[in-house]
Amino acid sequence: MDFNRIKEMGLEYAEKGKNAALDLAEKGKTQALIVNEQGKLLKAQRQLGALVYSLAKGKEENQPLVDKYIEMIDHIEQEITRLKASLTPAEAAEVDYVVHEEEPAAEPEAPAAEAAPAEHKSCPQCGAPVSDDALFCNKCGAQL
Ligand SMILES: [Zn+2]
Numbered sequence: 001m002d003f004n005r006i007k008e009m010g011l012e013y014a015e016k017g018k019n020a021a022l023d024l025a026e027k028g029k030t031q032a033l034i035v036n037e038q039g040k041l042l043k044a045q046r047q048l049g050a051l052v053y054s055l056a057k058g059k060e061e062n063q064p065l066v067d068k069y070i071e072m073i074d075h076i077e078q079e080i081t082r083l084k085a086s087l088t089p090a091e092a093a094e095v096d097y098v099v100h101e102e103e104p105a106a107e108p109e110a111p112a113a114e115a116a117p118a119e120h121k122s123c124p125q126c127g128a129p130v131s132d133d134a135l136f137c138n139k140c141g142a143q144l
Contacts, residue, residue, distance in 0.1 A: 027091055034083045034095045041076045044069060047135050054138075065141050072135065 048069040055062055084092045123130050125142035136143055 027087065030083055030086055031091065031095045034080055034087075034092075037076055037080045037083065038095075041073060041080065043133065044073050044076060044135055047133065048073065051138065062138070062141075065136055065138065068136050068141060068143075 121130050121132050123137035123142055126140040128139035130137050
C-alpha cells in the first residue's frame with residue numbers, strides 16, 4: 001500500500017468521524033430538549049397537584065384553571081412524544097435514564113421551596129400574589 005492510499009483512507013475516516021460527531025451533537029440536542037420538556041412536565045404536574053389540593057382544601061372549584069394546566073401538560077407530553085420519535089428506542093431510553101437520575105436530586109429542593117412561601121411575585125395581569133413557580137395566576141388564570 002502506498003503512502004497516498006493511506007493518506008486517502010485517513011481523510012476518509014476523518015470525514016466519517018466528523019459526520020458521526022455532527023450526528024451525535026444533533027441527537028444530543030434532541031435529548032437535551034426532551035430532558036428540558038420533561039422538567040417542564042414535572043413542574044406543571046406538581047403545580048396542578050398543588051392547585052387541586054388547595055382548591056379541594058378550601059372547598060373551591062376553578063375548573064378553567066385546572067383545564068389550563070391539563071392543556072399545558074398535554075401539550076408538553078405531545079412535544080416529548082414528537083421529539084422521542086426522532087430518536088432510536090435506545091436513545092429515548094437514555095433520556096429516561098437521565099431524567100430518572102435527576103429526580104432524586106430535585107426532591108430535597110422541594111421542601112425548602114415550600115418552607116419559604118414566596119409571596120413577592122405578583123400576577124402582571126391582575127396583581128394577585130402568585131407563588132414563584134406557578135405557571136398560571138390562581139386568580140385570573142393568566143399565563144405567568
Ligand atoms: Zn392574575
